[in-house]
Amino acid sequence: MAVEIPEDMExxxxxxxxxxxxxxxxxxxxxxxxxxxxxxxxxDELGVRERTIGIAxxxxxxxxxxxxxxxxxxAAHGRxxxxxxxxxxxxxxxxxxxYQGDGDLAAIGTAEIIHAANRGELFTxxxxxxxxxxxxxxxxxxxxxxxxxxxxxxxxxxVQTAGWPIRMAELLAELPGVAYVxxxxxxxxxxxxKAKKAIKLAFQTQLAGLGFSMVEILSTCNxxxxxxxxxxxxxxxxxxxxxxxxxxxxxxxxxxxLKEGK
Amino acid sequence: xxxxxxxxxxxxxxGCGLCISVCPVHILKLAEGRFNAQGYPPVEVTDPEACxxxxxxxxxxxxxxxxxxxxxxxxxxxA
Ligand SMILES: Cc1ncc(C[n+]2csc(CCOP(=O)(O)OP(=O)(O)O)c2C)c(N)n1
Ligand code: SF4
Ligand code: SF4
Numbered sequence: 206m207a208v209e210i211p212e213d214m215e216x217x218x219x220x221x222x223x224x225x226x227x228x229x230x231x232x233x234x235x236x237x238x239x240x241x242x243x244x245x246x247x248x249d250e251l252g253v254r255e256r257t258i259g260i261a262x263x264x265x266x267x268x269x270x271x272x273x274x275x276x277x278x279x280a281a282h283g284r285x286x287x288x289x290x291x292x293x294x295x296x297x298x299x300x301x302x303x304y305q306g307d308g309d310l311a312a313i314g315t316a317e318i319i320h321a322a323n324r325g326e327l328f329t330x331x332x333x334x335x336x337x338x339x340x341x342x343x344x345x346x347x348x349x350x351x352x353x354x355x356x357x358x359x360x361x362x363x364v365q366t367a368g369w370p371i372r373m374a375e376l377l378a379e380l381p382g383v384a385y386v387x388x389x390x391x392x393x394x395x396x397x398x399k400a401k402k403a404i405k406l407a408f409q410t411q412l413a414g415l416g417f418s419m420v421e422i423l424s425t426c427n428x429x430x431x432x433x434x435x436x437x438x439x440x441x442x443x444x445x446x447x448x449x450x451x452x453x454x455x456x457x458x459x460x461x462x463l464k465e466g467k
Numbered sequence: 468x469x470x471x472x473x474x475x476x477x478x479x480x481x482g483c484g485l486c487i488s489v490c491p492v493h494i495l496k497l498a499e500g501r502f503n504a505q506g507y508p509p510v511e512v513t514d515p516e517a518c519x520x521x522x523x524x525x526x527x528x529x530x531x532x533x534x535x536x537x538x539x540x541x542x543x544x545x546a
Contacts, residue, residue, distance in 0.1 A: 208474050210536055217471075218525040218535035231529065233507065234483030238529025394489055394523050434483040 221245035223254045225274045234434020236424040237266050239391045240333055243401045244302070245273065247408055257300040258292055260285040262314075264306035265339040265426075283314020286321035289328040300411060301328040307348040308338040311371050315347075318377070322417045325382025329407045330419040332373060335426040336445060343429030347371045350448055355429070370448060374421045378455035384416030386455040390423035390446065392438045406464055415459045423449055471520020474534040475510060482507035486524035486533070492517045495524060 220226075223245035231237050248254045254275050261269040263282035270277035280288045285303035293301040310318050310332050318330065337355055338344040344357040348370050352361040362370075374388040385407055389400035400422055407418035423445050427437035456464070480503060487495045487510065494517050497508040510532065512518065520537030 210472070211538075213539050214472055214520075214536035215539050216534070217520060217537045218522045218533060220531055220534065224531065228479055228505065229530065233481035234485055235529055238531075239527065242529070242531055394526050397526050434485050435488045438485070438488075 221249050223248040223257075223274050225272055227271045229272055230268060231265065232428045234425075234427050234437070235265070235339075236335070236391045236422075237333060239397060240304075240331065240400075240422055240424065241266075241269065241272055243391070243397070243404050244304070244331060246401060247405045248275070248300075250405065251300075251408055251412070253300045253408070253412070256298065257302070258296075260288050260292070260301070260303040262303070262305040262309040263340075264309045266304055266306060266333065267340065269304050283309050283312070284317055285309070286314065286317040286326070286328075286330065289330075290321050290324070290326045293326060293328045297327070300408065302408070302411075303328065303330045305330060305332055306339065307332070307334045307336065307346045307373075308341075308344075311347040311373050318373070319380070322377045322419070323380045323382050325384070325416045327411055327414055327416070328418075329411045330417075331404065331407075332419055332421040333424045334373075334421055334445075334449065335424040336370075336441075337426050337429050339426045339429055343426070348373075348449075350444055353444075372449060374419070374449075374454045377417075377419060380417075382417050383419075383455050384457045385410045385418040385453070385460045386421070387419075387453040388421040388423065388449060388451050390441070390451060392423060392425070392442050392446075396451075406460070409463055410460050413459070413463055415457065415463070418460075421449075423451070468538070469516045469518050470538050471518040472515065472536040473512060473518060473520075473524060474536075475512070476532050476534070477509040478504040479530045480507060480509035480532045481505065481530055482509060483529065484510075485527045485529070486510055489523045489527050491521060491523065492519060494518060
């Protein structure tokens with residue numbers, strides 16, 4: 206497909222080198238793809254692709270290792286932070302990140318993420334919060350909103366029996382080992398641009414050895430929410446952002462200096 | 468003369484429509500009666516002359532379908 210580009214046109218967006226050309230298996234409109242792209246763009250901009258190692262979770266993003274153009278490992282469900290700990294400690298010159306869903310990080314893997322963050326492990330976690338277990342057919346997650354209908358809460362999440370949704374970004378912010386934690390979203394274009402900046406700062410925090418960093422990203426699962434992709438973005442903006450407020454929950458002075466120095 | 472230009476990698480498109488919802492000049496639509504290698508109707512540009520090269524489509528696309536070009540500011544020779 207040879208398209209002629211006029212000489213006075215400049216390239217403003219092209220395929221990131223940090224992604225392979227493999228087509229993803231994600232449902233049409235799934236924001237996992239947007240988050241993949243942002244991570245890839247950041248790793249390209251930082252020029253660290255060739256020394257980055259990602260850890261894929263269990264969940265819809267279980268095959269992330271096919272899509273990122275770099276070394277990857279696959280963890281057992283929820284155990285990505287434990288694997289990342291080992292890899293980063295053995296190879297401290299590598300850039301290490303985990304990619305985890307809310308079922309992976311906030312349910313079965315709660316212990317791993319809390320202790321890795323508390324130890325101030327020098328890796329970065331990208332936490333995709335879509336308020337549901339996507340891969341297994343839309344069951345209630347710890348992040349499912351009060352009253353939200355899922356296959357395992359058919360009359361809506363009852364907080365009396367199932368508890369309240371966990372705000373992981375706030376919870377981890379309490380821990381001294383944590384340098385930078387923020388909650389962002391990929392629900393519209395301005396939010397996506399902000400999320401990318403946050404992902405970049407998280408990786409810069411790691412590169413500077415300042416402590417644990419995590420970006421929680423409010424996302425959608427239009428398939429299991431039974432909505433169109435566009436409706437899912439609107440639903441999340443209307444309902445998720447109230448319970449999961451956007452913004453930084455922890456930024457140490459050193460990270461702030463790093464941010465302002467840029 | 469168009470201020471911008473997009474190249475669409477049709478076979479990557481899943482027809483989700485997110486780009487259509489954000490294009491400020493409303494020049495994107497799904498193909499009708501035509502499907503790509505994945506079986507989805509791919510996105511098409513209805514009026515290439517109206518493209519501003521803003522890259523909003525590329526920013527929201529989960530499948531990296533768009534390559535975006537924008538006319539350089541200074542050399543913008545008016546047609
Ligand atoms: C030890 C173990 N327990 C349970 C499962 C089943 N399982 C697979 S994915 C998943 C939840 C995934 O949800 P989430 O992390 O939110 O990711 P999403 O699919 O929504 O992106 C579960 C419970 C498993 N694979 N392994
Ligand atoms: S089931 Fe949900 S999270 Fe999984 S690929 Fe589909 S839309 Fe994305
Ligand atoms: S670059 Fe902007 S104007 Fe052109 S098709 Fe994409 S969203 Fe529309």
